[in-house]
Amino acid sequence: MSEFASKYETLLLRRERSRLYVTLNRPEVKNALNPTLIGELRAVFGILRDRRDIKVVILRGAGGTFCAGADLKNMEQSITERRPGERDPIALNNREYGTFLEMVNTTPQVVVAAVEGYAIAGGFGLLCVSDVAICTEDAGFAMSETAIGIVPAQIAPFVAARIGVPQTRHLALTAARFKGPEAQRLGIAHHLVKDSAALDAKLEEILKQIDRCAPLANALTKAVVMKVGSEPLSSVLDFAADRFAEARRSPEAAEGLRAFAEKRQPKWVTE
Template sequence: MSPLPDCQTLLLELHGGVLHITLNRPDSRNAMSLQMVAELRAVLAAIRDDRTVRALVLSGAGGHFCAGGDIKDMANARAQGADAYRELNRVFGALLEQAQHTPQVLICVLQGAVLGGGFGLACVSDVAISDHKAQFGLPETGLGLIPAQIAPFVVQRIGLTETRRLALTAARFDGAEAQRLGLVHFVEQDAQALAERLDEVLQQVLRCAPEANAATKALLLASAGQPSSELLDEAAQWFSAAVTGEEGIEGTLAFMQKRKPRWAI
């Protein structure tokens, strides 16, 4: 296989045909920085055509999966203007598209924060296993922003009606509710049960032929219809307008200052 790229924000462990990818920025609850996005995309590209890699297991270090986008990257983009915000936003959509279409079976193990971009990653998994205490949500509107790149994948995963409720209330919910919504397939009570469920799923995946799985996954995705690149391009423009607008400025500033934004009652 092609050598795996060197990563500073990811831990990579390959054995038995399974590549374990751990998001490794625990101090920020594994917030998705531009560097992490680039490294994840490089890993997915490196193994895309390698059928000796049968499954990918994506998890997070430090008890959290992913708390969303990195506010520091947004602060850096502010000095560069609207185009920088659009590009910052769009690159995450490109990651979601790439992860959605990776030929390997993508399994997400979800603990702690599964918010924003982390929620999006869960929505492009083939199999999602959650701790019952995991906290899911789309917090963007509470920050004066929009879930621009994530929304089409969430709608595809759980349907328009529930996505409208979650995106327009920024409501948080646990693993049991995530299972009810169809976001996750399994909910477990502790770390040992999560590990046992993961082993069971991997045993099932490894009984399937890798080329057949890759072709079947492509067929299923094509049958369901896909979030389009054109829509995601337009959504990135909307995100840029939101983040540079009055609400986006107030919402992100309030987040960094650990206070409620002006509109919050």
């Protein structure tokens, strides 16, 4: 079983039973994304894909800010020569963030984003691949890329999957800035809370709800839902039937049915 590093340069990791708290830790730049941070996040989620002992991942930012997007100082220095006949290295570098977002989007664990401060640009995209999002009322959001002359290339597909193409067009083509209530109205945030203290309380409430759900059943359910809209319905239903059979034959289902009959909690609730 792959293990996490004992220490990361730009992340703080804390394990609590089947929960993994992953905190972006560049507070001096509002947790802006740089190659090191993205690389460390990719490494963590690469390990998570095969970790069945972790049921939920909580994403948060240190210093009261979720993530203010890409580190623009790093971006200014990232122009490299384009060689004839080869794909632009800028495109290759940009695509790496999309690969990371795909990893988060499809990880078997439940991903909970706890957002305060700002979720801008790449940070906004990271928020939009969470399964559950809790945001404070005063948190700020934007797809701000077009306002500085670049394209929200890798986040736009995930934002569109979250809130639909028409709303994504509006946000991306105006670089509109908005707060928590609008994020909830658009379907970006599932839960809206007053402040950081309320965020902590709501987070614990949500985590207790997730504790009630079986890890394998959640992972298989997520896999089914992720296929909706990308494949013909009949194919999705075939895939779903196979996942149902996989779950039904698992020790989890045996334990869940036995616990129901015995009027007790399944073992995974307190693991």
